[in-house]
Amino acid sequence: MKYSYFPGCSLKGLGRAYEESLLPVMKHLGVELRELQDWNCCGATAYMSVDEEEACVLAARNLARAENHECLDLLTPCSACYLVLNKTQRNFREFPSVRASVERALATAKLPYQNRVKVRHPLDVLFHDVGIEAIRQKVVRPLRGLKVAPYYGCQLVRPYSTFDEAWNPVTMDRILEALGVEVLPYPLKTKCCGGSLTGTVPQVGLRLSYILLKEAVRRGADVIATICPLCQFNLDAYHSQIEKMWGPARIATVYFTQLMGLAFGLDPRTLGLRRNFVPMKPLPEAAAPSRAEKPNPATAGQTL
Amino acid sequence: MSASNGNGNGNGNRNGSQTGAIRIGFYVCHCGHNIGAVVDCAAVAHYVGTLPGVVLSRDYKYMCSDPGQELIQSDIREHRLNRVVVASCSPLLHEHTFRTAVERGGLNPFYFQMVNIREHNSWVHNDRELATVKAKAQARAAVERVRYHDSLRTTRVPIQPDVLVVGGGISGIHAALTLGNAGKKVFLVEREPSIGGHMAQFDKTFPTLDCAACILTPKMSAVRAHENITLWTYSEVAKVEGYVGNYTVTIRRRPRYVIEDLCVGCLECVGKCIYKEAKFPDDFNVGLSRRKPIYIPFPQAVPQVVLIDPERCLQVKTGKCKKTCLEACADRKAIDFSQQEELVQIKVGTIILATGFKLFDAKRIPQYGYGLYPNVVTSLELERLVTSSGPTSGEIILRDGSKPRTAGFILCVGSRDTRTNRWCSRTCCMHSMKLAQLFKEHTQADVTIFYMDIRAPGKGCEEFYDKSLREGIRFVRGRVAEVTDWALAPEEEGKLVIRVEDTLAGFVRRIPVDMIVLAVGMEPQADSQAMRRLFNLSCSTEGWFLEKHPKLAPVSTFTDGIFIAGCCQGPKDIPDSIAQAGAAAAECLALIDRGYIEQEPNTAHIHEENCSGCKSCLPLCPYTAISFDETVGRARINEALCKGCGTCVASCPSGAIGQHLFEDEQIFKEIEGILA
Numbered sequence: 001m002k003y004s005y006f007p008g009c010s011l012k013g014l015g016r017a018y019e020e021s022l023l024p025v026m027k028h029l030g031v032e033l034r035e036l037q038d039w040n041c042c043g044a045t046a047y048m049s050v051d052e053e054e055a056c057v058l059a060a061r062n063l064a065r066a067e068n069h070e071c072l073d074l075l076t077p078c079s080a081c082y083l084v085l086n087k088t089q090r091n092f093r094e095f096p097s098v099r100a101s102v103e104r105a106l107a108t109a110k111l112p113y114q115n116r117v118k119v120r121h122p123l124d125v126l127f128h129d130v131g132i133e134a135i136r137q138k139v140v141r142p143l144r145g146l147k148v149a150p151y152y153g154c155q156l157v158r159p160y161s162t163f164d165e166a167w168n169p170v171t172m173d174r175i176l177e178a179l180g181v182e183v184l185p186y187p188l189k190t191k192c193c194g195g196s197l198t199g200t201v202p203q204v205g206l207r208l209s210y211i212l213l214k215e216a217v218r219r220g221a222d223v224i225a226t227i228c229p230l231c232q233f234n235l236d237a238y239h240s241q242i243e244k245m246w247g248p249a250r251i252a253t254v255y256f257t258q259l260m261g262l263a264f265g266l267d268p269r270t271l272g273l274r275r276n277f278v279p280m281k282p283l284p285e286a287a288a289p290s291r292a293e294k295p296n297p298a299t300a301g302q303t304l
Numbered sequence: 305m306s307a308s309n310g311n312g313n314g315n316g317n318r319n320g321s322q323t324g325a326i327r328i329g330f331y332v333c334h335c336g337h338n339i340g341a342v343v344d345c346a347a348v349a350h351y352v353g354t355l356p357g358v359v360l361s362r363d364y365k366y367m368c369s370d371p372g373q374e375l376i377q378s379d380i381r382e383h384r385l386n387r388v389v390v391a392s393c394s395p396l397l398h399e400h401t402f403r404t405a406v407e408r409g410g411l412n413p414f415y416f417q418m419v420n421i422r423e424h425n426s427w428v429h430n431d432r433e434l435a436t437v438k439a440k441a442q443a444r445a446a447v448e449r450v451r452y453h454d455s456l457r458t459t460r461v462p463i464q465p466d467v468l469v470v471g472g473g474i475s476g477i478h479a480a481l482t483l484g485n486a487g488k489k490v491f492l493v494e495r496e497p498s499i500g501g502h503m504a505q506f507d508k509t510f511p512t513l514d515c516a517a518c519i520l521t522p523k524m525s526a527v528r529a530h531e532n533i534t535l536w537t538y539s540e541v542a543k544v545e546g547y548v549g550n551y552t553v554t555i556r557r558r559p560r561y562v563i564e565d566l567c568v569g570c571l572e573c574v575g576k577c578i579y580k581e582a583k584f585p586d587d588f589n590v591g592l593s594r595r596k597p598i599y600i601p602f603p604q605a606v607p608q609v610v611l612i613d614p615e616r617c618l619q620v621k622t623g624k625c626k627k628t629c630l631e632a633c634a635d636r637k638a639i640d641f642s643q644q645e646e647l648v649q650i651k652v653g654t655i656i657l658a659t660g661f662k663l664f665d666a667k668r669i670p671q672y673g674y675g676l677y678p679n680v681v682t683s684l685e686l687e688r689l690v691t692s693s694g695p696t697s698g699e700i701i702l703r704d705g706s707k708p709r710t711a712g713f714i715l716c717v718g719s720r721d722t723r724t725n726r727w728c729s730r731t732c733c734m735h736s737m738k739l740a741q742l743f744k745e746h747t748q749a750d751v752t753i754f755y756m757d758i759r760a761p762g763k764g765c766e767e768f769y770d771k772s773l774r775e776g777i778r779f780v781r782g783r784v785a786e787v788t789d790w791a792l793a794p795e796e797e798g799k800l801v802i803r804v805e806d807t808l809a810g811f812v813r814r815i816p817v818d819m820i821v822l823a824v825g826m827e828p829q830a831d832s833q834a835m836r837r838l839f840n841l842s843c844s845t846e847g848w849f850l851e852k853h854p855k856l857a858p859v860s861t862f863t864d865g866i867f868i869a870g871c872c873q874g875p876k877d878i879p880d881s882i883a884q885a886g887a888a889a890a891e892c893l894a895l896i897d898r899g900y901i902e903q904e905p906n907t908a909h910i911h912e913e914n915c916s917g918c919k920s921c922l923p924l925c926p927y928t929a930i931s932f933d934e935t936v937g938r939a940r941i942n943e944a945l946c947k948g949c950g951t952c953v954a955s956c957p958s959g960a961i962g963q964h965l966f967e968d969e970q971i972f973k974e975i976e977g978i979l980a
Contacts, residue, residue, distance in 0.1 A: 167670035168670050168676075187788045187790050188788075211790075211792065215790045215791070218790075
């Protein structure tokens with residue numbers, strides 16, 4: 001299995017732990033990733049809200065570069081990048097003015113663009129291409145006894161629910177279950193983490209983060225698993241401020257790929273776990289390795 | 305020009321007075337502003353007046369009015385007109401009106417042609433100049449065509465007086481009883497094992513709070529006992545053939561493995577079933593209780609007869625069961641495992657469809673948590689909980705058996721929403737208020753209704769809303785965003801939390817409750833499209849059966865002799881369903897009691913001199929109206945059997961078959977006229 005890979009700025013900076021865990025996990029599963037040559041900023045939500053058309057031009061440059069790759073499936077782990085690239089493709093398809101601007105701009109850079117790239121999220125690839133069974137096969141250190149609150153954030157399934165349900169996404173739940181963890185029912189799965197408001201209007205932004213943390217603690221979670229660099233940062237970095245305003249809600253937030261790495265028996269020191277502000281608690285006592293973990297009955301009824 | 309073909313009823317004969325010159329009278333109608341605002345009617349009249357053969361051309365404000373019709377009649381007499389053309393609305397609306405006027409003026413009514421310059425022109429165009437050009441072309445085509453019209457006569461076909469009613473809910477029951485009481489034979493076909501429909505599942509009815517069973521069950525029993533009603537439950541319509549007055553309908557009767565006439569409903573067999581425990585979900589109680597493979601749908605079921613679920617019964621599934629039910633039934637011998645599906649053919653003249661609705665599946669709105677949180681229930685589930693004959697004997701309890709102390713009703717679930725159904729289901733406001741009142745009465749709980757608008761236009765309904773307010777039911781205006789179980793404040797622990805923007809207070813609220821009731825809306829039946837094709841009906845884009853006219857023909861359909869009543873036409877409450885059922889029954893009676901159907905003289909006829917006797921038309925006729933006369937070697941058409949479908953006309957290799965009202969020269973002249 002081969003994919004082009006668009007890391008975006010987060011995975012090279014703030015969300016480095018995501019890349020540090022994603023790459024070895026994918027390699028371990030036999031998925032080959034080829035990083036896009038000379039990629040640029042996706043523009044994120046900031047540029048989109050200033051000038052949508054120009055933001056699309058910026059993002060489309062990455063898509064055009066991806067078309068030169070052998071594989072047209074572009075793995076995009078960061079939720080903001082994933083949303084922006086999807087939105088760019090839709091705008092290109094549906095709005096002639098955007099299409100004209102993008103084509104004009106890319107033509108000056110001699111980059112023909114045909115909108116042929118398929119933007120793929122790691123959850124999508126792991127669930128649909130690799131498959132739950134293949135993941136289960138690789139588990140050597142089942143994370144049995146670990147209670148996880150699955151947190152997807154808002155951008156993965158909204159407004160475009162391309163591969164999972166908008167109101168109750170479940171692909172990460174299924175993957176985590178294959179690792180042997182206990183996935184808790186967590187109705188805040190797709191609620192806002194505060195986004196950039198944690199920095200600009202902390203009273204509002206941090207409260208949203210606090211609600212997520214508190215509910216995970218209330219439900220007895222050991223750790224929150226996420227898929228988005230900004231969510232991970234917001235839920236991890238502001239504990240002292242949150243504690244001062246509303247009281248303690250201390251719980252670690254990690255990338256789901258880090259949990260996969262642990263279950264696959266990869267060296268924990270290479271998975272970026274030491275980058276957390278709130279460190280993950282030691283894993284529950286290792287259970288006897290088992291390759292046939294049963295799905296968690298609490299969430300087993302939910303289907304994709 | 306079509307010549308007389310000696311077919312016996314005089315159709316096709318030229319009127320004796322018509323041998324002279326063609327004298328056409330032309331009228332263009334303004335229809336108030338409907339046509340006049342877009343088409344320059346005076347210009348059209350002036351233009352048509354210049355066409356050869358037209359001796360008189362007028363424009364008039366309302367041609368369908370009495371003076372308008374009178375104008376045609378007096379002109380025929382004064383100007384010795386022998387052809388009339390009216391350019392106005394759709395022939396569906398007024399062709400009959402003008403044909404009658406022409407006839408009263410002393411002409412054969414088929415020397416008339418109508419031009420539709422409203423639906424086909426003014427209502428769909430706005431460029432006055434171009435619309436006028438088009439109207440002139442349309443009028444010219446009709447003027448060219450009408451010259452070649454023949455003098456024709458309508459035929460009368462006797463009507464079969466029996467009626468088929470499809471669907472045994474309150475609408476079907478009422479229609480069947482009305483017709484039966486009028487002395488007509490009625491076949492009532494119901495898909496479920498008992499009649500009663502949704503109303504049988506209700507506890508009380510709004511706004512009077514009278515007991516639903518008390519008013520419904522006497523009607524159900526009356527159906528069973530009625531000498532004029534043949535009741536077939538557990539049956540479906542498989543095939544419909546024929547036309548108004550003469551439908552042949554095939555009914556598929558599913559095997560219930562119990563002989564209806566022998567079973568007395570003693571339920572001994574149910575007690576003795578090899579399954580000691582009732583373990584299968586009970587449809588009537590929307591899965592809130594369990595039943596056995598042999599069961600009766602509900603205590604008041606009509607017919608009062610058990611049935612065997614073939615999906616669950618060991619004997620039916622595997623053939624290996626001790627058949628303790630047979631022993632229990634003993635000498636009655638009502639249980640019969642050899643029963644097979646049966647097809648029955650009946651002949652009826654008219655059909656009433658009262659096939660009802662299905663409820664919106666609340667799982668389609670995942671944010672309301674139905675199926676995820678056990679104490680989120682639908683309005684129908686609560687209806688069963690509150691009924692004394694229901695699974696909890698009328699006690700409203702949470703899934704853990706405790707009593708709810710607070711409840712929230714969410715309105716418009718699936719309704720008035722572009723993502724699901726755009727329509728208002730009309731009954732949910734009142735239905736929810738009724739349930740809220742009963743909820744409060746049974747549990748003394750705090751009840752809050754979350755609504756967008758309260759719609760209470762029915763008789764006594766606004767007063768019922770007022771009563772709800774006075775009884776202390778709270779109303780919060782706003783579409784609920786979500787139902788969740790994450791707790792922010794201590795009082796939310798262990799509760800379901802409703803998040804809603806209170807649009808009157810102007811802020812977002814979180815309201816914790818024990819139980820949530822979703823007022824699910826109504827939807828067309830899942831198989832409404834199949835039914836539509838079976839009965840040759842139209843559906844609105846939403847899937848409701850379409851009435852012929854939304855105001856003037858609310859229970860008629862575009863297929864003559866087929867009527868609709870109740871919720872298959874759109875959401876409505878019990879009084880409205882009954883009113884429609886009565887109206888549909890009256891429409892049937894109007895047809896039946898006239899005794900005959902007047903048929904358009906659009907039959908096919910053979911030009912014998914051209915018929916080569918190849919017989920290729922014979923097998924094509926769906927009505928076996930064509931026979932072969934061996935003595936002369938020509939095909940013959942029986943006009944009484946011909947339905948005017950035109951199949952033989954189009955297929956005859958010698959062009960030897962013509963069709964009244966659609967003769968070749970009429971069509972060609974019409975085309976020439978429009979292209980001229």
